[in-house]
Amino acid sequence: MAERSQTAPEAGNDIGNEDVIGGNVSKYVVLPNGYSGQPKKGHLTFDACFESGNLGRVEQVCEFEYDLFIRPDTCNPRFRVWFNFTVENVKESQRVIFNIVNFSKTKSLYRDGMAPMVKSTSRPKWQRLPPKNVYYYRCPDHRKNYVMSFAFCFDREDDIYQFAYCYPYTYTRFQHYLDSLQKRNMDYFFREQLGQSVQQRQLDLLTITSPENLREGTEKKVIFITGRVHPGETPSSFVCQGIIDFLVSQHPIARVLREHLVFKIAPMLNPDGVYLGNYRCSLMGFDLNRHWLDPSPWAHPTLHGVKQLIIKMYNDPKTSLEFYIDIHAHSTMMNGFMYGNIFEDEERFQRQSIFPKLLCQNAEDFSYTSTSFNRDAVKAGTGRRFLGGLLDHTSYCYTLEVSFYSYIIGGTTAAVPYTEEAYMKLGRNVARTFLDYYRLNSLVERMTVPMPRLRKETPTPYKHPSLRGSASNVPNSKGDKKSSLNHKDSSAPF
């Protein structure tokens, strides 16, 4: 999530004086105490030495039970949330309990029914574990840290099982996706390398617009979108891919948008962090979304590159930077929602609420009620806050958040767990909402595409948006979800 203070929630769970966890486990075989022979079937082998992998240590508690330690972000031990590891050498019908014992956060959607993801070699589609097998509690054996325990039964001896915090989305997957788009030779899709990360990975910048809009001297209305500044927030990449897929499609709305607007998208601002399996930080341990005020070309090169480009566009009289949206995922809230800025100018403030209101009409999982506006000092270094202060009164800057877990459809209390497809659908709905916005603002006239359908959580136009800290911005604001969860995937075969 973008918007947590650096100190409060992350300081909740203490890392204590345990041995420092230096790296990921690598084909680590857990042998019973006192056993010195060759590993047998059922002596579990843990591995996290792969892209976006994360597991720092394994300790066997008893025959069935294992304590698992998340490897902290590189150069920043305060962040321990993302995990992603494999287990093999299992016995058929082997039952285990895994305890993830060193989360750095205390609040979690595990309390509301979230469950870890699992897949295996013979069932390669990610699924959420049944929530009835997942427990989240304060544990006296681990200095009262919050521990997430889950029970699991391995069912196929030859399978390699993989467990993760949320659907992984790696740097390599992202590169393959962009390669496949480039191969389509679309004359309205451009990919360039805006810079490189500290470990020399690409900072990709996409431009999606009709080629006529890029001619010298043409006036441009630019929508700037960024994602994955926080590497563990993988839903950000699915939403971003949904936006891109829609914008390059032959959908009539996409064609109109390309005709009138220039989309600049930097989908992966922190490629090193993504590659390394960090949750929040870059290779050097920086939370890049706190360094917009003064990014260093050597310590925060990707952020520096994007900021330079935005400032260049800002100074170009032919370019109007109309929207900046930074996409994140949230570990304690349901739904998609936005954070915006507070302005003294009441009209500007009201105009800023239009886009999230329109998005709420288009996307059943997006909540305007959870959308809030703030100017907290701890968030001054975020993209939204920095650019909100820099850009003029016709520009709008938002953080788009989406839950790691689920959404609640208006008028019901049933939590619907997000799938990869549902995250991408939110992205498509974000893209199509620009048409509604510009139609309202008369840029696009006499449209032949249908008006957006209205849905239950239709916000009242021009009502004052909720302020930060109001009752509408707490996780359980939509009723008592704990008592009424309806998990669509509870029949999963795992």
Ligand SMILES: [Zn+2]
């Ligand atoms: Zn974030």
